[in-house]
Amino acid sequence: MKSKELFNIFTAGIFKENPIFVLFLGMCPALGVTTSVVNAIGMGVGVIFVLLLSNVIISLIRNIVMDEIRIPVFIVIIASLVTLLQMFMQAYTIELYNSMKVFIPLITVNCIILGRAEAFASKNGPVKSAIDGVGMGIGFMIGLFAIAFFRELLGTGAIAGFQIFPAEFAIPVFTTAVGAFLTLGILAGIAMVYSNHKKDVQEALEKAAIAAKKAEAEAKKGEVA
Amino acid sequence: MKFKYGVSPSYHNKVSTTNMMNDVTIALLFVAICSIVLQYSLYGIEGSIRAILIFVIAIITCVAVDYFYLKLTKVSKEKVGGTVRQNVPVITGLILAMTLPLGNLDSYEIFYVTFISAIIAELFGKLIYGGFGFNIFNPAGVGRAFALIAFGKYLAIPAIDGLASASPLTALSSAEGLSAVTQTFNNYTSLLFGAHMGTIGETIVIPIIVAGIYLIYKNVIDWVLPATSIITIAILAGVVSCFNGGFNIDYILIHVLSGGLIFGGIFMLTDPVTNPINRQGKMIYAIIFALLTFLIRVYASLPEGVVFSVLIVNMLVPMIDKFTANVTDVNVNKKVISVVATLVVAIVLTCLFQFV
Numbered sequence: 001m002k003s004k005e006l007f008n009i010f011t012a013g014i015f016k017e018n019p020i021f022v023l024f025l026g027m028c029p030a031l032g033v034t035t036s037v038v039n040a041i042g043m044g045v046g047v048i049f050v051l052l053l054s055n056v057i058i059s060l061i062r063n064i065v066m067d068e069i070r071i072p073v074f075i076v077i078i079a080s081l082v083t084l085l086q087m088f089m090q091a092y093t094i095e096l097y098n099s100m101k102v103f104i105p106l107i108t109v110n111c112i113i114l115g116r117a118e119a120f121a122s123k124n125g126p127v128k129s130a131i132d133g134v135g136m137g138i139g140f141m142i143g144l145f146a147i148a149f150f151r152e153l154l155g156t157g158a159i160a161g162f163q164i165f166p167a168e169f170a171i172p173v174f175t176t177a178v179g180a181f182l183t184l185g186i187l188a189g190i191a192m193v194y195s196n197h198k199k200d201v202q203e204a205l206e207k208a209a210i211a212a213k214k215a216e217a218e219a220k221k222g223e224v225a
Numbered sequence: 226m227k228f229k230y231g232v233s234p235s236y237h238n239k240v241s242t243t244n245m246m247n248d249v250t251i252a253l254l255f256v257a258i259c260s261i262v263l264q265y266s267l268y269g270i271e272g273s274i275r276a277i278l279i280f281v282i283a284i285i286t287c288v289a290v291d292y293f294y295l296k297l298t299k300v301s302k303e304k305v306g307g308t309v310r311q312n313v314p315v316i317t318g319l320i321l322a323m324t325l326p327l328g329n330l331d332s333y334e335i336f337y338v339t340f341i342s343a344i345i346a347e348l349f350g351k352l353i354y355g356g357f358g359f360n361i362f363n364p365a366g367v368g369r370a371f372a373l374i375a376f377g378k379y380l381a382i383p384a385i386d387g388l389a390s391a392s393p394l395t396a397l398s399s400a401e402g403l404s405a406v407t408q409t410f411n412n413y414t415s416l417l418f419g420a421h422m423g424t425i426g427e428t429i430v431i432p433i434i435v436a437g438i439y440l441i442y443k444n445v446i447d448w449v450l451p452a453t454s455i456i457t458i459a460i461l462a463g464v465v466s467c468f469n470g471g472f473n474i475d476y477i478l479i480h481v482l483s484g485g486l487i488f489g490g491i492f493m494l495t496d497p498v499t500n501p502i503n504r505q506g507k508m509i510y511a512i513i514f515a516l517l518t519f520l521i522r523v524y525a526s527l528p529e530g531v532v533f534s535v536l537i538v539n540m541l542v543p544m545i546d547k548f549t550a551n552v553t554d555v556n557v558n559k560k561v562i563s564v565v566a567t568l569v570v571a572i573v574l575t576c577l578f579q580f581v
Contacts, residue, residue: 168334169337171341171375171376172375172376173371173374173375178374182349189353
């Protein structure tokens with residue numbers, strides 16, 4: 001297997017198919033859990049863990065599961081992994097567990113995990129699936145981190161307990177759901193503008209390359225003649 | 226394939242966008258100067274300095290945001306200078322500043338609130354949708370609503386002479402209701418000249434009406450919008466007062482004259498972009514606006530509902546346009562029937578709320 005192909009699979013989840021800003025998957029935690037940066041990173045790590053393991057397991061059993069019952073089987077695997085994660089968090093990071101509460105069991109129904117299982121892991125081998133899971137998970141965590149960073153900074157004036165500007169100048173609306181939608185919309189818009197711009201640049205480069213080739217060919221013709 | 230868009234200049238009307246906007250700016254500046262004088266008479270020199278500062282902050286922020294956004298997004302050259310030269314962001318800033326209160330006289334948070342809400346008004350009210358001519362909501366209304374949601378505690382209306390008393394509309398929705406209001410505000414000259422508590426530019430009725438007449442004379446705004454909304458509010462207030470112990474002219478006059486009804490009707494409802502196309506649609510639009518304002522004033526926990534009503538009816542404009550699309554001057558019957566039906570529905574709804 002070529003390493004370049006694997007690298008492409010890995011970066012697709014982070015940039016080209018970023019689950020939050022491009023695919024718009026997993027909106028529930030993206031809006032609910034991003035009130036603070038610590039929560040966002042905790043949720044991101046949890047999703048990476050579940051996504052990696054579920055992708056690997058599903059890609060291993062993809063040939064022995066009948067097509068008719070594949071979704072229930074996937075759900076059972078994901079739910080058991082999430083239960084594992086929940087127990088781990090309750091045992092070792094009780095503060096994070098308390099502040100995230102209902103959003104941990106909700107990872108089960110997170111569209112990213114089932115979506116990747118269905119779209120990628122059930123068609124590809126375990127190595128590729130593992131890399132896809134990690135890439136998508138990191139992309140998800142970056143998205144959550146970006147939203148939480150702006151929400152916490154604008155809403156409270158502090159990042160993870162470190163006061164950046166006085167709390168009187170904070171805009172409290174950013175700690176509510178309204179602020180979550182605003183931040184998500186603006187960041188997704190910026191990501192869209194950036195990717196469109198990149199596409200335009202690429203198209204222009206391709207056109208220039210074709211034109212250069214034509215010119216070269218014509219020049220050669222002229223030489224031959 | 227690329228489509229070219231442009232804001233339509235209404236040349237058939239002899240009123241170009243630039244002239245129109247200049248007239249609106251003149252009218253708004255007139256009201257602004259009157260309100261600065263009013264703040265001087267109410268709170269002394271400090272009041273008028275605060276008012277001037279709020280105006281300046283709002284206008285400069287709006288113009289700067291408009292200019293730099295269009296520059297950064299590389300919109301064509303004419304448009305970058307264009308909207309600024311047409312005074313469009315200046316109008317947004319002026320209207321926004323007039324709907325904000327002075328804030329507590331010994332604190333300076335209101336200037337920060339003005340700055341942030343001006344950015345929100347210009348950016349999320351207008352530029353995100355593609356600039357002037359494409360916005361769905363009234364930009365100044367968006368800024369004002371954001372200020373109320375995000376900074377509610379800083380938007381206190383200062384007390385006159387250290388006396389803590391409610392504004393007429395706050396008193397109306399309190400338990401004592403009508404009798405308290407008519408006792409406190411029995412002087413209608415004070416209501417007409419805005420010598421009571423409220424926001425900077427909303428309470429000063431006579432100059433607003435003068436500015437409105439100037440705009441109607443210049444053919445900039447349609448008289449149907451403010452007239453319909455004021456008449457509808459008067460009818461609704463009359464109906465409600467009939468249900469609560471007899472017809473009462475004071476109740477109607479206080480509903481019409483206090484608060485931002487006349488200001489909103491003349492300057493916010495008539496925004497040329499967020500408006501139904503034909504006259505019948507405009508009447509229905511104004512009736513729905515008046516109904517919502519009245520319901521929010523009387524039954525909601527907010528004392529004033531003009532800004533929120535403007536934003537809600539802005540959302541209904543495409544629906545109203547679709548509903549009235551095939552109405553021309555030929556089939557007058559349908560025109561009359563639908564306007565009357567809207568009015569009747571409004572009155573019935575108000576009566577229903579009386580008994581809930």
